[in-house]
Amino acid sequence: xxxxxxxxxxxxxxxxxxxxxxxxxxxxxxxxxxxxxxxxxxxxxxxxxxxxxxxxxxxxxxxxxxxxxxxxxxxxxxxxxxxxxxxxxxxxxxxxxxxxxxxxxxxxxxxxxxxxxxxxxxxxxxxxxxxxxxxxxxxxxxxxxxxxxxxxxxxxxxxxxxxxxxxxxxxxxxxxxxxxxxxxxxxxxxxxxxxx
Numbered sequence: 446x447x448x449x450x451x452x453x454x455x456x457x458x459x460x461x462x463x464x465x466x467x468x469x470x471x472x473x474x475x476x477x478x479x480x481x482x483x484x485x486x487x488x489x490x491x492x493x494x495x496x497x498x499x500x501x502x503x504x505x506x507x508x509x510x511x512x513x514x515x516x517x518x519x520x521x522x523x524x525x526x527x528x529x530x531x532x533x534x535x536x537x538x539x540x541x542x543x544x545x546x547x548x549x550x551x552x553x554x555x556x557x558x559x560x561x562x563x564x565x566x567x568x569x570x571x572x573x574x575x576x577x578x579x580x581x582x583x584x585x586x587x588x589x590x591x592x593x594x595x596x597x598x599x600x601x602x603x604x605x606x607x608x609x610x611x612x613x614x615x616x617x618x619x620x621x622x623x624x625x626x627x628x629x630x631x632x633x634x635x636x637x638x639x640x641x
Contacts, residue, residue, distance in 0.1 A: 453491045455481045457505055460498055465549045469499065469556035496563065499556050504566040506553070511570075513537050524630030527577070531587055532624055538594040539617040547602055583627060590624050 459481030463472050472495065478485050492498035517540075518533030557563045578584045597616070600606035608616065 452483050452487050456483050456488050456491055456498070457501060459483075460502055461505075461549060464502070464552040465545045468548070469552040472498070496560060499553070499560075499563050500566060503553060503557075503563060507567055507570045510534075510537055513540075523625065523628045525628050528587065528624060528628050530574070531591055532621065535591060535594040535620060535624065536617075538591075538598040539613070539620070542598075542602070550602060586627060587624070590620055594620055 456477060459477055460472055463476055463480055467476075474485050474488055474495075477483075477488055477498075481488070488498075492501060514530065514533030514537045516533070517536040518529045521529050521532050523529045523532060553563075578588075594617075597606065597608070597613070600608075
């Protein structure tokens with residue numbers, strides 16, 4: 446008997462909804478079968494363990510992040526591909542997230558804290574993404590800007606950011622201008638505005 450071709454994606458979509466609404470601790474094969482409409486046997490065919498399912502969720506999230514970052518970087522007109530990738534990543538980190546995203550990321554983070562091997566797909570992605578970095582002064586400056594954007598993502602996610610929401614777009618624009626200034630082929634960066 447063959448499995449329906451979309452069963453794997455239905456299971457992943459349902460698992461994401463469960464993590465968003467109830468947390469990773471409530472992700473069981475029973476709740477997943479109920480939420481997805483896929484039988485327990487169909488679920489375990491694709492994901493033999495809860496850990497395999499959580500790892501697949503993280504892999505899917507990394508792939509979605511990459512796709513979004515590529516889309517956000519497509520119009521950036523930066524000559525350096527490394528800077529374009531970095532700008533896409535920064536734009537993802539600085540994008541407005543919703544409550545579902547916050548709960549989802551928090552749920553996966555909670556699961557990863559008890560099972561650090563769940564983050565292996567993310568570790569591999571980071572290793573690949575930075576494989577061509579030389580870590581010279583220019584790369585250190587680029588990474589500093591990335592850390593700033595990621596820091597804004599995490600402080601906002603946990604609700605501990607002192608930055609007023611009205612200042613976020615200005616800070617995002619400032620980070621982007623600083624990144625663009627590192628692209629030697631792009632010419633001078635646009636001047637700061639009075640609100641910056």
